[in-house]
Structures are given as C-alpha cells and as structure tokens.
Amino acid sequence: xxxxxxxxxxxxxxxxxxxxxxxxxxxxxxxxxxxxxxxxxxxxxxxxxxxxxxxxxxxxxxxxxxxxxxxxxxxxxxxxxxxxxxxxxxxxxxxxxxxxxxxxxxxxxxxxxxxxxxxxxxxxxxxxxxxxxxxxxxxxxxxxxxxxxxxxxxxxxxxxxxxxxxxxxxxxxxxxxxxxxxxxxxxxxxxxxxxxxxxxxxxxxxxxxxxxxxxxxxxxxxxxxxxxxxxxxxxxxxxxxxxxxxxxxxxxxxxxxxxxxxxxxxxxxxxxxxxxxxxxxxxxxxxxxxxxxxxxxxxxxxxxxxxxxxxxxxxxxxxxxxxxxxxxxxxxxxxxxxxxxxxxxxxxxxxxxxxxxxxxxxxxxxxxxxxxxxxxxxxxxxxxxxxxxxxxxxxxxxxxxxxxxxxxxxxxxxxxxxxxxxxxxxxxxxxxxxxxxxxxxxxxxxxxxxxxxxxxxxxxxxxxxxxxxxxxxxxxxxxxxxxxxxxxxxxxxxxxxxxxxxxxxxxxxxxxxxxxxxxxxxxxxxxxxxxxxxxxxxxxxxxxx
RNA sequence: GCGCCUGUGGCCCAACGGAUAGGGCGUUAGCCUCCGGAGCUAAAUGUGUGGGUUCAAUUCCCACCAGGCGCACCA
Numbered sequence: 001x002x003x004x005x006x007x008x009x010x011x012x013x014x015x016x017x018x019x020x021x022x023x024x025x026x027x028x029x030x031x032x033x034x035x036x037x038x039x040x041x042x043x044x045x046x047x048x049x050x051x052x053x054x055x056x057x058x059x060x061x062x063x064x065x066x067x068x069x070x071x072x073x074x075x076x077x078x079x080x081x082x083x084x085x086x087x088x089x090x091x092x093x094x095x096x097x098x099x100x101x102x103x104x105x106x107x108x109x110x111x112x113x114x115x116x117x118x119x120x121x122x123x124x125x126x127x128x129x130x131x132x133x134x135x136x137x138x139x140x141x142x143x144x145x146x147x148x149x150x151x152x153x154x155x156x157x158x159x160x161x162x163x164x165x166x167x168x169x170x171x172x173x174x175x176x177x178x179x180x181x182x183x184x185x186x187x188x189x190x191x192x193x194x195x196x197x198x199x200x201x202x203x204x205x206x207x208x209x210x211x212x213x214x215x216x217x218x219x220x221x222x223x224x225x226x227x228x229x230x231x232x233x234x235x236x237x238x239x240x241x242x243x244x245x246x247x248x249x250x251x252x253x254x255x256x257x258x259x260x261x262x263x264x265x266x267x268x269x270x271x272x273x274x275x276x277x278x279x280x281x282x283x284x285x286x287x288x289x290x291x292x293x294x295x296x297x298x299x300x301x302x303x304x305x306x307x308x309x310x311x312x313x314x315x316x317x318x319x320x321x322x323x324x325x326x327x328x329x330x331x332x333x334x335x336x337x338x339x340x341x342x343x344x345x346x347x348x349x350x351x352x353x354x355x356x357x358x359x360x361x362x363x364x365x366x367x368x369x370x371x372x373x374x375x376x377x378x379x380x381x382x383x384x385x386x387x388x389x390x391x392x393x394x395x396x397x398x399x400x401x402x403x404x405x406x407x408x409x410x411x412x413x414x415x416x417x418x419x420x421x422x423x424x425x426x427x428x429x430x431x432x433x434x435x436x437x438x439x440x441x442x443x444x445x446x447x448x449x450x451x452x453x454x455x456x457x458x459x460x461x462x463x464x465x466x467x468x469x470x471x472x473x474x475x476x477x478x479x480x481x482x483x484x485x486x487x488x489x490x491x492x493x494x495x496x497x498x499x500x501x502x503x504x505x506x507x508x509x510x511x512x513x514x515x516x517x518x519x520x521x522x523x524x525x526x527x528x529x530x531x532x533x534x535x536x537x538x539x540x541x542x543x544x545x
Numbered sequence: 546g547c548g549c550c551u552g553u554g555g556c557c558c559a560a561c562g563g564a565u566a567g568g569g570c571g572u573u574a575g576c577c578u579c580c581g582g583a584g585c586u587a588a589a590u591g592u593g594u595g596g597g598u599u600c601a602a603u604u605c606c607c608a609c610c611a612g613g614c615g616c617a618c619c620a
Contacts, residue, residue, distance in 0.1 A: 033561065046563060049600065059600075090564045091600075136620070178620060284618055295548085302618040309620050337549060338615050363550075405558075408550070410613075412557075425583085426569080432583045440580050478560045487560065493569085504585040545583080
C-alpha cells in the first residue's frame with residue numbers, strides 16, 4: 001500500500017460526497033480525526049454533523065447514506081480488507097474500525113525496515129534554518145538558554161527525521177554595548193586584583209568568572225581595548241563546551257562582528273531606501289515597519305550614528321534567505337516577543353512572506369529545589385547555569401524535563417525530582433522499558449525474520465501496543481504543525497506504559513515457538529520506536545541500567 | 546494604558562470545536578515459585594466569573610477577576 005490508509009479513506013469519503021451530490025455544499029478540507037477514545041474506532045469524522053444544516057437532513061441520516069456509499073467504494077479499492085467496519089455512532093459521527101490485518105502489515109514494515117519505517121517525508125528536502133540559544137557571550141548559559149537548547153535541538157532532530165534539510169545556527173552577539181561593558185568589567189576587576197580601589201558599576205557583570213578572565217588577560221598581556229573581545233572569546237569556548245556536553249551541536253556560529261565588517265548592512269539599507277522604506281527624522285534613520293503591520297516605525301540608525309539592534313538583524317535575516325533557506329525558525333525568550341512584528345516586517349520588506357519566518361517563544365523555566373523556588377538574577381550573576389543542571393541532574397533527565405511541557409508554557413523544574421531514579425521520574429520509566437526489552441531480546445538471541453506470523457498477536461494488550469507504535473508518525477506530524485517537540489515526551493511515556501502493561505500480563509519467552517517469535521518481534525518494534533523517540537529528544541537509550 | 550501568555554481535582558499537566566473532561570504525582574488497598582518490581586492492578590477528588598456564537602464550547606468571541614511577561618534612538 002503506497003498511500004497510507006488515512007489518505008485512502010479521505011479519498012473514498014470525497015468520492016462518496018460527489019456520489020451523493022453533497023460535494024457542492026461542503027467546501028472545507030476533509031480530515032479524519034484520531035478519536036481520543038478507542039471505543040470510537042481508529043479514525044472518526046464529524047462530517048455528517050457538519051453537513052446536516054447545509055443539506056437540511058438529519059446527521060444520522062446523512063451518515064448512513066455516506067457509509068452505504070463508502071462500503072460500496074471500498075470493494076476493489078487498495079483499502080479493501082483493511083477496514084473492518086464503518087459505523088455511525090453518537091450524534092452522527094462516522095467511525096472507522098480498521099482490521100487486524102492492517103495492523104499486522106504495518107507492524108511487519110517496522111520490523112523489516114526498522115526506524116526508517118517511521119519516516120514520513122513531510123519536508124521534501126526543504127531547507128530550513130533553526131536559530132536558537134544565541135546568548136550573548138558574556139557569561140555561562142542559564143537554564144533559560146538550556147530549555148531553548150533542548151527544544152531547538154529536538155525540533156531540529158524531528159524536522160530532519162521527517163525529511164527537512166535542517167541547519168542549526170547560533171547568532172553570536174560578539175560586538176556592541178554588552179561586549180564593551182564586559183571589557184570594562186574585566187578591566188575594573190583587573191585593577192582590583194592589582195590592589196586598586198575601584199567603583200564597580202551596577203550594570204557591569206558581577207560574576208566571579210570575571211576575576212578569572214582578568215587574571216588570564218594579565219598573564220597574556222591583553223591591552224585594555226582588547227579586553228572585551230578577549231573575554232567574549234574565552235566565554236564562547238565555555239558556552240561551546242556546555243552545549244556540547246548537553247548534546248547540542250550547531251552547524252554555524254554566525255558572528256555579528258563579521259556581519260558588521262561586511263557591506264551587508266549597508267546594502268540591505270540601500271535596498272530599503274530604493275523601495276522608499278527608510279526616512280530620516282530627529283537625526284535618526286527610521287524603517288517604515290508599519291507598512292508591514294508593525295505598531296510603529298523603528299529606528300535603525302540612532303542620532304549618534306550607531307546602529308540599533310535591529311539594523312544588523314535585518315541584514316542577517318535577508319542573508320539567511322540568500323544562503324538558500326526558504327524557511328526560517330527562530331527560538332526566542334519571552335522577553336523578545338515584542339520584537340517579532342518588526343522582524344517579520346523586515347523580511348516582508350525584502351519580498352518574503354511573513355509565514356516564511358516562524359518565531360517560537362520558549363517560556364522560562366522556574367527552578368525548584370526541595371519544593372522551593374530558586375530565585376535568580378542575571379545582573380548579579382546569581383542564576384542557575386546549564387552547567388549546574390548538567391552536573392546535578394545529568395543530560396538525559398534534564399533534556400527530557402525541558403520538553404515535558406508545551407514550549408509556550410511555564411515549566412517548573414524540580415532539581416530533586418529530576419535527580420530521583422524512581423518511578424516519579426518519567427525519564428527512567430521510558431528508559432527502563434527500553435532496557436527491559438533489550439534484556440529479553442538478548443536472552444532470546446532474537447533476530448528479526450520476514451516470515452514471522454504476527455497474526456498470533458491477538459491479546460487486547462498486544463493490539464493496543466501495535467496501535468500505539470503506529471501512532472508515532474502522527475505525533476511527528478503534530479510536532480511539525482505546532483513547531484514543538486514536546487509531544488514526543490508525552491508519546492514516549494504512553495508507549496512505555498503500553499509496553500509495561502503488556503509485559504505484566506503476557507509472557508514473551510517460554511511460549512510455543514511461533515508465539516514467542518511473534519511477541520519478540522512485537523517488542524522489537526517497541527524498542528525501535530522508543531529508541532527513535534529518545535534519539536529525537538536527545539536522551540540516551542540504555543540497553544542496561 | 547496597550548500587547549502577549551496562563552487559569553482544569555491536594556499538586557503538575559492533556560495536539561485537533563465533538564461523544565461519559567483524559568493522564569501523571571501524591572494518598573489508600575492489593576500483585577514477585579515466573580522474561581529486569583525503576584513494573585502492574587484497583588479506589589477517590591473537576592473546567593476562574595458572567596455573557597455570546599454553535600447541533601455541540603475546557604477549546605472560538607466579548608467583558609471581568611487572578612497570575613506571569615513585554616511595551617527603548619538596550620541588546
């Protein structure tokens with residue numbers, strides 16, 4: 001079966017609408033829902049309810065006609081034999097019940113093809129650039145950056161898996177005010193270390209690491225004017241190591257300093273000027289962002305002649321398109337959400353659609369220790385760093401935890417719970433299922449075979465487990481639509497649960513040969529699916545634990 | 546003041562306008578002669594308030610209440 005069963009059924013529905021002359025009144029796109037409750041079948045549609053008013057017939061009446069027609073169309077179609085029953089239920093829902101034959105065939109694909117069987121090609125090779133973290137190189141990464149890193153990397157993994165060509169990028173703010181302040185901070189700390197009495201301004205970087213950099217700068221004989229760059233480079237190395245240990249790699253570190261040196265900012269301004277989108281007022285240069293739906297126009301060159309933050313960003317994003325990316329995804333902290341409309345305005349000014357730039361706001365995580373909030377202040381250098389979370393909780397638990405809520409919601413992260421190696425901790429629940437399967441497969445010296453008779457899998461828990469495995473691709477689709485990988489963690493927990501329930505009631509080993517073989521194949525498919533999901537989340541898949 | 550996000554059992558949450566509002570934690574009571582008990586089974590507690598749209602609203606719209614965040618010629 002080339003097309004998936006869902007698409008086939010939708011096509012049959014469309015044909016039935018035409019046959020019943022109902023297609024003219026129903027103009028919307030036809031979709032099949034996954035019912036929340038398995039009692040309502042494998043697919044469901046509310047089509048008859050929605051048609052009721054338009055066609056001036058009762059919902060159940062329409063549903064019955066549709067089902068009649070569907071049953072007729074099914075004969076001889078590629079879906080024949082895969083649909084057990086189509087029923088009208090409730091107020092007029094049409095519910096589709098698939099046959100076991102369908103599930104066995106899909107399961108076989110996974111056993112034979114492995115993880116690739118889950119790959120649905122939704123991306124079709126489209127070039128997408130995901131820019132995330134992009135923290136200023138002025139200190140260690142915080143938990144806020146950690147969540148962005150976890151979300152961004154998993155989203156990138158997921159998009160890659162479903163056929164996009166993904167590039168991960170970190171925009172490096174290695175020039176400007178904050179680097180000057182960083183340099184100033186190092187200079188003052190250096191003087192302090194030399195015994196001078198200094199007044200340390202409140203907006204300078206207060207963290208102790210500044211002392212370390214000051215010492216090092218002295219050893220290397222760095223001159224005052226080079227302190228900012230020196231410190232930024234030093235801190236960047238720390239950030240790179242932190243991300244690496246977190247399992248996050250970037251394809252490109254895009255330097256703002258390099259961008260400034262090139263003529264790209266000027267040439268982007270030239271383009272805007274030609275299109276009458278720049279004007280001078282009160283000694284500053286303004287971008288007419290209101291032409292593209294922004295609340296007000298924005299300054300790009302201040303009256304003192306320097307660029308605002310937006311200026312290089314306009315050129316930077318135009319450059320992204322020129323580099324061949326047709327879809328841009330940016331992950332930002334919630335403090336930047338006011339910035340979305342002006343950046344969208346800027347890409348539109350260059351003729352790109354507003355939708356080609358997607359901004360995902362990653363909400364903050366509140367850290368709890370022993371049930372109490374840990375208060376943070378970046379300015380004072382008092383904040384929980386990615387490094388601390390890694391040291392205390394470890395990579396697996398922290399990456400999983402950061403994805404356990406919708407990206408747009410606040411996340412409470414209790415360090416003590418994440419540390420626990422008990423059932424309270426969902427990471428271990430999922431990993432345990434994987435290790436348990438590995439253990440069984442090991443002791444049976446299992447190797448997948450083509451000719452296994454999967455139709456021996458008849459138990460309720462077995463069928464439920466197969467269905468759960470097959471849901472994986474629709475979860476990937478949800479991740480794409482919501483631009484949020486968080487559903488993966490929900491799914492992994494459900495799949496693990498489904499497996500544990502099966503395991504508790506049915507023995508795999510020691511059955512008659514054919515049944516043991518079928519059950520080994522089933523749990524192998526669970527293993528493949530768990531492993532794939534864990535990889536996308538960025539968590540290890542232990543064979544023993 | 547304007548804008549964005551969030552209000553669901555003791556606590557944390559649940560993609561899609563649908564069917565008896567699902568799950569987890571915690572609590573209580575059970576389950577190992579048996580493939581890994583980091584597991585399984587069972588019990589109890591409910592949509593912030595007031596309107597509206599709809600055959601159908603936790604979901605959409607309006608107002609209000611509560612909490613968080615943002616509103617720079619900062620980055």
